[in-house]
Amino acid sequence: MAYKFERLEVWQLALQYADLIYAIAEQLPRVEEYNLKSQMTRAVTSIALNIAEGSTSQSDPEQARFLGYSIRSLVETIACQHLIHRRQYLNSPEPLRDAYRFSEKLFAKLQSFRASLKTENDSSVREEPAVYEYDQETPF
Numbered sequence: 209m210a211y212k213f214e215r216l217e218v219w220q221l222a223l224q225y226a227d228l229i230y231a232i233a234e235q236l237p238r239v240e241e242y243n244l245k246s247q248m249t250r251a252v253t254s255i256a257l258n259i260a261e262g263s264t265s266q267s268d269p270e271q272a273r274f275l276g277y278s279i280r281s282l283v284e285t286i287a288c289q290h291l292i293h294r295r296q297y298l299n300s301p302e303p304l305r306d307a308y309r310f311s312e313k314l315f316a317k318l319q320s321f322r323a324s325l326k327t328e329n330d331s332s333v334r335e336e337p338a339v340y341e342y343d344q345e346t347p348f
Contacts, residue, residue, distance in 0.1 A: 213263035218317045222256040222278070225314050228307040229285055236297050248288040254281040255314075268325035275322040282315055293348050304348040 213219045229252040233245045255278045262274025289304050298304065 211260070211263070213260040216259065216263065216321075218314070218321050219256060219259045219263075221310075221314045221317060222259055225282075225285075225307070225310050226252045226256060228303070228310055232289070232292065232298070232303050232307060235299075235303070236292065240297070244288060244291060248285055251281045251284040251288065254278070255285075259318075272322050272325040275318055275325075279315065279318050279322070282311060282318065286311055290347065301348040305346045308346040308348060 229248055233249050236245045258274045258277040258281065262271040262278075265271040265274065286308065289307060292298060293301060293304055
């Protein structure tokens with residue numbers, strides 16, 4: 209592996225999560241082709257791309273910023289999963305449950321990685337980190 213991001217566990221997890229989300233997207237009805245399906249696949253792709261792009265950053269604060277983009281994209285995929293479930297687009301909620309559980313692990317890794325970076329010299333406006341509890345239950 210030639211690039212730093214290829215060795216990152218969080219990037220490899222993002223690829224696995226993308227596989228889960230793409231499998232869900234393939235099950236969506238044609239009416240969602242240019243709406244929910246497109247939105248969800250772009251968001252999940254953005255997770256891995258921002259991890260990769262941030263790994264080439266010249267500073268920890270810059271890398272933390274890209275990890276923040278990844279986190280936001282991950283949360284966007286969760287919102288899409290809720291819409292899919294609410295509209296009963298899947299015959300079984302199991303793919304949503306699997307993706308949701310996996311997303312919790314990826315979310316925790318992204319948060320930890322971001323928190324581990326030195327950001328004390330970061331002069332940008334930052335939001336307070338959200339506290340999320342892992343309870344092993346899914347809404348689906």
